[in-house]
Amino acid sequence: MTGQQLRHLGQLALPGAAIGAIAGVAALGLALVAGQPVDWALATGLALGLPLVLLGGGFGLLMAAGIISPGVFAPTALYWLVGFPVARLAHEVLVGLLLVGRPALPPDVPGFLAYQAIVSLGFAIGFSWLHERVAPGWLRRIRHGNPRAERLYLFYLRHAEAQWEARENRRQARAAGRGTGRLTLFRTKGES
Template sequence: MTPIRDGLRKEAVPGAFVGLAAGLIAGGLAALVGQPLGWALVTTVALGLPLGAFGGVFSLLVAAGRLPAGRFAPVALFWLVAFPLARLVHEITLGLALTGQFRVPADLAGFLAYQGIVSLGWAIGFLWLHERIALRLRVRATASR
């Protein structure tokens, strides 16, 4: 792998990890409350992959200097758009997997607005975890030089 691609991959890790971990936690909670294992697995994948992808994009934007690191407002604005989209992908995928039908939430505007509100809480947790993971990776990279 080229050094540039390897560097980009390393920069995307913190955000992608947080998103994937959130999907894993959501799937675990679904199983914990008694949902069938298949449903929990669909939740893990259908929520974890979009959140991981958006998290990776966020990390790359921070690494490129497009978003400032450690500030809440830019993170909140990023997730105000990304989180509702990730939840929409999750909702549609869940409908496809469980019913075999492509279904968009009945009140799409209300769904997206509510997810936008929830995204602020997600942004706080994401920022906190992202900063800790990124710091650990930077310390490891510096120590290995």
């Protein structure tokens, strides 16, 4: 793999990785607000942020490869159904390693993973929402030097155009229905 190919992949991974980093910083901030010591807060931000950066970047690469489609939530939810519990387990292990010098597993690993899988849906919603807002602008900036970014950007563009057209059609249909002065939902008998 050439240096240029690696740079292109890094560019495609950047939006998801940035969202993972933001989640790590949020975990650090929440730990501080909750009254945890600064070293514990730093450890939790790093230990959760690092796996989420890697998984977020991986998400961007899967999207660029066409495995995950923009605008479709189910593949995103499935990705994070597996990825988020893995990130949380890595977080638990790394926090123990950073703070006491040895990895620490939660007492009930299957229960812990099951709970994290449930929580992953909320993370998937937030991640997807942020990614759908950040990625198109980034792809627009890098598309001229990155063929995969160009393809993905054009997909986003076609999707946005289809959404806009559907919204305009609904708006025009509502406006046409208002032209009679009464709701077309309630017609009298014999009226078509």
